[in-house]
Amino acid sequence: MKIIVPMAGRGSRLRPHTLTIPKPLIPIAGKPIVQRLVEGIAEVLEEEIDEIAFIISEDFGVEIEEKLKEIAKGLKAKSTIYYQDKPLGTGHAIMCAKESLEGPAVIAYADTLFKADFKLDKEADAVMWVKKVDNPEAFGVVNLNEDGHITELVEKPQDFVSDLAVIGIYYFKDVAQLKTQLEKVIEENIMHGGEYQINDGIKKMREQGAVFKPGQVDEWMDCGNKHVTVETNSRMLKFIHEEQKEKLISSSLKIHDAEIIEPCFIGENVFLKNAKIGPNVSIGNGTVVDNCTIKNSLIQEHSEITNAKLDKAMIGNFAKFNGEFTSVSLGDYSTLE
Template sequence: MKALVLAGGYGTRLRPLTHTGAKQLVPVANKPVLHYCIETLVDASITDIGVIVGDTAEEIRTALGDGSAFGAKITYIPQDEPLGLAHAVLVARDYLAEDDFVMYLGDNFIIGGIHDLVRDFEAERPDVGIMLARVEDPTVYGVADVAPDGQVLRLEEKPRDPASDLAVVGIYLFTPAVHEAVRSIDPSARGELEISDAIQWLLDEGRTVRSSMISNYWKDTGGITELLEANRAVLDLLEPSMDGDVDAESEIIGRVRIEPGAVVSRSRIVGPAVIGAGTEVTASYIGPSTSVAGNCVIDASEIEFSIVLESSSIRGVGRIESSVIGREAQVTRAENLPRSHRLVLGDHSKVQITP
């Protein structure tokens, strides 16, 4: 069995972070989401992996290489424009050949792996296997109408009036039957070839589509809230380590990982949390569910339930919560001004200010 990992797209819900980087490489617990994806596939004994790439192809190639670091073999497949998941299957036709394959959206995050899902698919071999999860707002997902035995009756992409609250998770299993389906459908109203339409085409042709409910943690990390939640979930499983420098005036509580070269002085860190290599934390509080990447500076500040990316600095700004701080960002206190907020924000930024 092969894998097809989708690592293109524009990442509009993560702007402005994704103006300068691939959404699949935004870190969770200081490791890119895409790395977790590749590791999950290798854990399921799938090592022949095709990666769909777009405008951020070079960044993706740099992050994954030839796959050998993960125990995999990676083939890169260019997609000129992100014209839908079914379009990705079309452009990967030569690579996929006549093999069964897993299609894995590179910004999806799952704890617990897909080993059992793959083995069940290989044993029963329906035409399609999908994973489902109950969600609060099914109108933003592909939604399944399912019989009691798990047979899928109908699929609809982002329906206004959903038939259920069962969203299709971004992990699919296909036999070669899907290739005829993706060639037979028309673009949707948003101009994309929808994989849900291709699966519905197979259903209309009398083919078998089986579903299974996801029993482990899953998140689509395409939005800030979801990214922070995934970060929290991974940190909850963190193995603590103390490889950096912590002075006697600092207090470390709970599951905390301090990576080599990090320096913590006169500070309090309450886990689960991770402090990246080369980062300096001085006279500060780092609260639960926070990951600080490498070569950052946190000075005289408090931060909790947040993600801080590489080489950023936060100095003297009081308390920060539920935030994602981009690479090489600088957050500082404004001096000698009336009480006000001074902001320099990129396109599509979102800021919440306490009155």
């Protein structure tokens, strides 16, 4: 089984945090978004992952590529790096990895996380992972027939079609079928908004008789902007704390007159002094927190936070923050004293 991860976009809605690091590498409960994504997929598939193909921008750099290779290695999978040189849509991004588009595969966009307990139907030609939503007009949704097969995929319907929203994760029994149809999409220059879309490849597969089925997830968590990323961090901390599958607080933590209200993630060599931390707080490696009350927030590595009362805050790496502000969004190397 392969996992194909298109992730070439920088994530403009999450700036300034994505000015120095791609959005999929932003940590959620102590792990990069893309790492939590592929680990979650592997857990649902319940089988060995042979390869993880990452489709990135070439300007991400060697350090990012090495981090992605480490993530694949953690699942005992081969890592392959492909480059998308132009932002020409989801279909174009997938075709940038055409050498890996053979056999069973999951394609997953690296800006969403999920919790699921369904059994993947590997007899279907393809499975589209979906979640019931209250506002289907804001999403791409699928319609089902009486056999539970997907018969229609509609983008942001103005009239009610279905409340099953597509979350951006797809299983293909043989992803070469999608490759063949996306090649036709590009040859025929079928574009929407100047981009080639995966949905047109899916439509052509269905026209050729491919059976698509839904796989419904229990939780769908977005990482598109600061507000929802902080919320996703809080939700993920709660899930991990309840399941007790991961150690959230490092043994190298140093405390002086500080209180921790779980769930929290606290990385290596963090120093908490005169502080009340939690619930729902992530603090990255090497960060110092002094005279602060922090809840529902995400703070990355090697930052200094002093004299602060923070709620729903997101602070990047190597940042310095000293003040009485709340609900802030500071990028890497920012200083506010």
